């Protein structure tokens with residue numbers, strides 16, 4: 001803050017000197033001094049302002065980051081909970097009427113949109129087990 005006050009003082013002093021010598025012939029010789037004071041004071045104020053705002057931003061960012069981390073952890077927990085409870089045991093292909101283990105490559109098909117909680121419900125719905133991923137496990 002000392003730099004900020006010094007800068008403000010230089011700026012005011014420069015402005016006063018500038019107005020005193022503005023109409024004077026001496027201004028040509030001494031005019032350089034107030035101009036330097038004005039420029040130097042302005043730069044000092046600007047630098048102090050930038051430093052202050054940077055410090056404020058840094059504080060805000062660190063607080064925001066802390067919040068984001070907490071929210072991210074909560075989200076991850078929610079997602080894993082959802083996967084455990086919602087993920088079906090099998091996916092049925094609505095076109096071929098074949099149902100697959102979720103790990104099967106064919107379960108990634110766009111037509112594999114029918115979820116089944118177990119094999120019995122899939123078979124009773126008219127679906128057949130996949131001969132690749134469900135072979136021998138029935």
Ligand SMILES: [Zn+2]
Pocket residue numbers: 099100101104105106107130131132133134
């Ligand atoms: Zn399969």
